[in-house]
Amino acid sequence: MNAIDRLGLLAELENSHCELNHGPGTDNRDFPAVDYIVIPFGYQIDEVQEEAAREMVIPVCAECAEALCGEEWTLLYCFECNSSQWVCRKYAKMRYRHHILWLRGCPDCSYEFGGLYFNEITAFPDDQALFLKAQMKLSAA
Numbered sequence: 001m002n003a004i005d006r007l008g009l010l011a012e013l014e015n016s017h018c019e020l021n022h023g024p025g026t027d028n029r030d031f032p033a034v035d036y037i038v039i040p041f042g043y044q045i046d047e048v049q050e051e052a053a054r055e056m057v058i059p060v061c062a063e064c065a066e067a068l069c070g071e072e073w074t075l076l077y078c079f080e081c082n083s084s085q086w087v088c089r090k091y092a093k094m095r096y097r098h099h100i101l102w103l104r105g106c107p108d109c110s111y112e113f114g115g116l117y118f119n120e121i122t123a124f125p126d127d128q129a130l131f132l133k134a135q136m137k138l139s140a141a
């Protein structure tokens, strides 16, 4: 994603709404987006070369952005059907340390669980959320 793409996305932010799960009976139009989380999908060519094949961006509201930065919640996100679910770490059976776990397939889109997705790209640590605005500050510096 280049600087022009990023600016285009930010221009659209005003008309975007959070795409994460706010629970049953909620309307995402009530949650205006304030930023995007960026998911780079890529693979490693060899030990030094990495290829970011594509990037996916998801608009998030202030509330979700905050939860993604805190230690209380882990987001499970299925990139096959774009459904998501929040897990409160305190009450979870498993010990979560990631802020987001990407799922390849979930009960919403298929009953065949395709496994967890881990990014191979070392430049993008997968235990924390990447935000578009923060990324722009980095590239401008």
Ligand SMILES: [Zn+2]
Binding pocket: 018, 019, 020, 022, 031, 060, 061, 062, 063, 064, 065
């Ligand atoms: Zn939200």
Ligand SMILES: [Zn+2]
Binding pocket: 078, 079, 080, 081, 082, 083, 105, 106, 107, 108, 109, 110
């Ligand atoms: Zn799914």
